[in-house]
Amino acid sequence: MSFEFIGFVGNHNASEIIPRSGPVVDRHYIETVAKAHELAGFDRVLLAFHSWAPDALQVGQHVASVTQQLGVFIAQRPGFTAPTVLARQFATLDQLYPGRFSINVITGADPAELAQDGNNVQDKDERYARTNEFLDIVRAEWSSEKPFDYDGKFYQVKRGYSHVRPDQGKGIDIFVAGASDAAVEVAGRHADVYALWGETHAQVTELLGKVRTASARNGRASPEFSVSFRPILADTEEAAWAKADAILAKARALQDVTGFTRKGEPINEGSRRLLEAAAKGSRHDKRLWTGIAELTGARGNSTALVGTPDQVADALLDYYDLGVRKFLIRGFDPLVDAIDYGRDLIPRVRALVAKRVATHRVAAE
Numbered sequence: 001m002s003f004e005f006i007g008f009v010g011n012h013n014a015s016e017i018i019p020r021s022g023p024v025v026d027r028h029y030i031e032t033v034a035k036a037h038e039l040a041g042f043d044r045v046l047l048a049f050h051s052w053a054p055d056a057l058q059v060g061q062h063v064a065s066v067t068q069q070l071g072v073f074i075a076q077r078p079g080f081t082a083p084t085v086l087a088r089q090f091a092t093l094d095q096l097y098p099g100r101f102s103i104n105v106i107t108g109a110d111p112a113e114l115a116q117d118g119n120n121v122q123d124k125d126e127r128y129a130r131t132n133e134f135l136d137i138v139r140a141e142w143s144s145e146k147p148f149d150y151d152g153k154f155y156q157v158k159r160g161y162s163h164v165r166p167d168q169g170k171g172i173d174i175f176v177a178g179a180s181d182a183a184v185e186v187a188g189r190h191a192d193v194y195a196l197w198g199e200t201h202a203q204v205t206e207l208l209g210k211v212r213t214a215s216a217r218n219g220r221a222s223p224e225f226s227v228s229f230r231p232i233l234a235d236t237e238e239a240a241w242a243k244a245d246a247i248l249a250k251a252r253a254l255q256d257v258t259g260f261t262r263k264g265e266p267i268n269e270g271s272r273r274l275l276e277a278a279a280k281g282s283r284h285d286k287r288l289w290t291g292i293a294e295l296t297g298a299r300g301n302s303t304a305l306v307g308t309p310d311q312v313a314d315a316l317l318d319y320y321d322l323g324v325r326k327f328l329i330r331g332f333d334p335l336v337d338a339i340d341y342g343r344d345l346i347p348r349v350r351a352l353v354a355k356r357v358a359t360h361r362v363a364a365e
Helices: 027-040 056-063 083-096 111-114 124-143 181-190 200-216 235-253 269-278 291-296 310-323 335-365
Strands: 003-008 042-046 071-076 101-105 150-151 156-160 175-179 193-197 224-229 304-307 326-329
Touching: 003 291, 027 111, 027 181, 027 326, 027 335, 042 056, 056 071, 056 083, 083 101, 083 124, 101 124, 124 150, 124 156, 124 181, 175 181, 175 310, 193 269, 193 326, 200 310, 235 291, 235 304, 269 291, 304 310, 310 335, 326 335
Parallel strands: 003 042, 003 326, 042 071, 071 101, 101 175, 175 193, 193 224, 224 326
Antiparallel strands: 150 156
């Protein structure tokens, strides 16, 4: 893997500032936004998992079918699908669309939402222990040359074996998300990429160090790292901050309609970390803005980088210098912003990274 941009494909047009209209599975929107991301130069797109949402695996296959090269990055939660079945599902997709599918492993933080799907493991550390077993079995199903047994606390497999393997034989990229100590341990054992939300430089440095230590403890090389942001761009810095203020005002006015409301204290460590930064102010480092995170209780990817395209590109390069090689960027107006990012932001960042790589290469010589 290498430096890349990851976008987001929802099942319909909606965000903190756009109430959903139309069907829950809006096929025309899915196709349009997927094609827009491919034309904009994104490398892959994320499809989310929720206990009330359309099945991301099926939507993801449709995304792959209407694009040519766009990677499809599908969130999945251990505990809902047997690991042997999920391994064969993704291996089959990798045979049909070689190298284009990857998995975002989301253990889940909200017991009430998990219970909607009959997932009743209440203790978070126990859920991560289950995730660890789940990924043990997924990798075994992809790689074992003969039937294997697995005897864990949560999963028992007798003579597991798959005739279908990932196309390249090396497995499929596994992203692991979560900021708790239990999540970091799972990432150290299994992650090809560790994914975190858009935190301050200091917070990102801290988490990357923890994951690198956990990987070394498990005898593995460090994974790559992904950070998520909601860039807000305008022609001038003043206009960009005015745009951010307008987005915050609109999100506040529409909270009861969109459902992006703050509901008590968050129960997941990632949201707590974003709110910890927000409590110290809405602006951090060069361009990091926590206004929407504070408003919504940091429900998901909710921090922004605000400025002109050149300023935001420069801010992303700071994270590149911290060790991040993958940026998940999505806007508050998802389709329009994806197009804008492809025109104004992605080329600038790629040029800066290419220059940085060339400089390091010359220095090494």
